Amino acid sequence: MTSKIAVLGAGSWGSVLASVLDENGHDVRLWSYNKEQVDLFNSTHTNPHYIKDHTFSKTLVAYNDLAEAIDGAEYILFVVPTQVTRSVAKQVAEILEKNNQKVDLIHASKGIEEGTYMRLSEVLAEEIKPANRNSISVISGPSHAEDAIRKDITLVTVASRNLGDAERVQHLFMNSYFRVYTSDDVIGVEIGAALKNIIAIGAGALNGLGYKDNAKAALMTRGLAEISRLGTSFGANPLTFIGLSGVGDIIVTGTSTNSRNWRAGNELGQGKSLDEVIDNMGMVIEGIATTKAAYELSKKRGVDMPITSAIYHVLYDNADIKETINQLMTREGRSELS
Numbered sequence: 001m002t003s004k005i006a007v008l009g010a011g012s013w014g015s016v017l018a019s020v021l022d023e024n025g026h027d028v029r030l031w032s033y034n035k036e037q038v039d040l041f042n043s044t045h046t047n048p049h050y051i052k053d054h055t056f057s058k059t060l061v062a063y064n065d066l067a068e069a070i071d072g073a074e075y076i077l078f079v080v081p082t083q084v085t086r087s088v089a090k091q092v093a094e095i096l097e098k099n100n101q102k103v104d105l106i107h108a109s110k111g112i113e114e115g116t117y118m119r120l121s122e123v124l125a126e127e128i129k130p131a132n133r134n135s136i137s138v139i140s141g142p143s144h145a146e147d148a149i150r151k152d153i154t155l156v157t158v159a160s161r162n163l164g165d166a167e168r169v170q171h172l173f174m175n176s177y178f179r180v181y182t183s184d185d186v187i188g189v190e191i192g193a194a195l196k197n198i199i200a201i202g203a204g205a206l207n208g209l210g211y212k213d214n215a216k217a218a219l220m221t222r223g224l225a226e227i228s229r230l231g232t233s234f235g236a237n238p239l240t241f242i243g244l245s246g247v248g249d250i251i252v253t254g255t256s257t258n259s260r261n262w263r264a265g266n267e268l269g270q271g272k273s274l275d276e277v278i279d280n281m282g283m284v285i286e287g288i289a290t291t292k293a294a295y296e297l298s299k300k301r302g303v304d305m306p307i308t309s310a311i312y313h314v315l316y317d318n319a320d321i322k323e324t325i326n327q328l329m330t331r332e333g334r335s336e337l338s
């Protein structure tokens with residue numbers, strides 16, 4: 001069965017997810033707020049700033065008018081950067097209300113909203129009234145756009161409070177190279193997805209400083225331990241953190257030069273300033289804002305997150321990275337599982 005799906009955000013991941021859905025035969029409308037990008041996409045079927053050397057199918061059409069993109073849609077998939085999701089959701093809410101339209105919501109973004117410390121399913125629930133929405137799902141996992149667009153094997157998880165809703169979303173995306181598992185642990189999937197970006201920045205920084213495999217494995221493992229501590233404090237299932245949205249995503253972003261978060265950390269480790277790193281990337285580095293949100297959240301909730309705290313001080317207090325690592329290494333000894 002085919003569905004009408006609006007994909008909001010035509011950056012790296014939005015255009016790849018739209019392409020997967022288009023290939024699966026759905027009626028997909030890809031929305032971008034950038035008119036030039038939409039015109040280029042529709043005339044050349046390319047999106048060169050975000051996805052290099054790829055021609056998209058002619059059946060995938062981009063829209064610049066949000067109302068046109070979501071008119072008649074059964075599903076709306078949000079793939080804009082975390083910190084602008086609320087503003088896009090407000091625009092969507094207005095249109096849905098006016099149309100008296102009810103949709104299923106999905107998001108694929110990885111972050112925590114600054115200031116409110118909310119997960120994105122919470123942001124969507126707050127902005128879009130129950131009269132205009134059915135389910136809210138999150139799709140997440142180890143999935144670099146650069147690999148998925150080449151149809152490399154990619155496995156992700158879709159989480160929804162109700163497993164039946166997750167199963168419907170699973171069927172939208174599943175194909176021979178894009179395999180989707182279901183979960184009802186929305187909290188765990190969203191927290192794993194958001195916080196792995198902090199660890200990816202750390203792993204990149206270690207690389208930039210010349211540290212080798214032992215150090216990176218240590219950071220990723222202990223990083224996952226503190227993500228899991230924060231997640232379970234909110235009621236997440238601890239097993240989620242050894243799944244695709246936990247260890248899976250830490251492996252892919254903590255070891256790959258495709259990761260913007262890893263690359264940002266690597267450049268910081270090599271001595272570049274944060275402003276230089278952000279200016280050069282030209283794409284969203286979610287881990288920067290999420291480090292601040294997670295650091296503040298850990299303080300509020302009394303959850304020990306030494307790695308997040310160390311990365312926060314490097315990013316926001318200009319702390320020296322080597323000195324910060326030294327402080328982590330000379331902390332009092334403790335039991336691994338405490």
Ligand SMILES: NC(=O)C1=CN([C@@H]2O[C@H](COP(=O)(O)OP(=O)(O)OC[C@H]3O[C@@H](n4cnc5c(N)ncnc54)[C@H](OP(=O)(O)O)[C@@H]3O)[C@@H](O)[C@H]2O)C=CC1
Nearest residue numbers: 010011012013014033079080084109110143144145283284
């Ligand atoms: N890239 C990947 O491999 C993956 C990314 N993700 C997640 O997907 C989310 C999006 O990332 P990604 O696609 O990579 O990011 P990109 O930076 O590649 O693209 C983001 C898109 O959102 C647009 N945008 C920025 N601000 C606004 C706004 N206020 N309103 C509307 N659109 C806006 C950008 O436009 P412009 O650049 O013109 O400002 C751009 O088209 C992130 O949370 C990321 O963590 C998840 C899995 C994989």
Ligand SMILES: O=C(CO)COP(=O)(O)O
Nearest residue numbers: 141142143144259260261
């Ligand atoms: O989340 C991702 C892959 O799973 C993409 O990570 P980056 O945003 O660091 O590129």
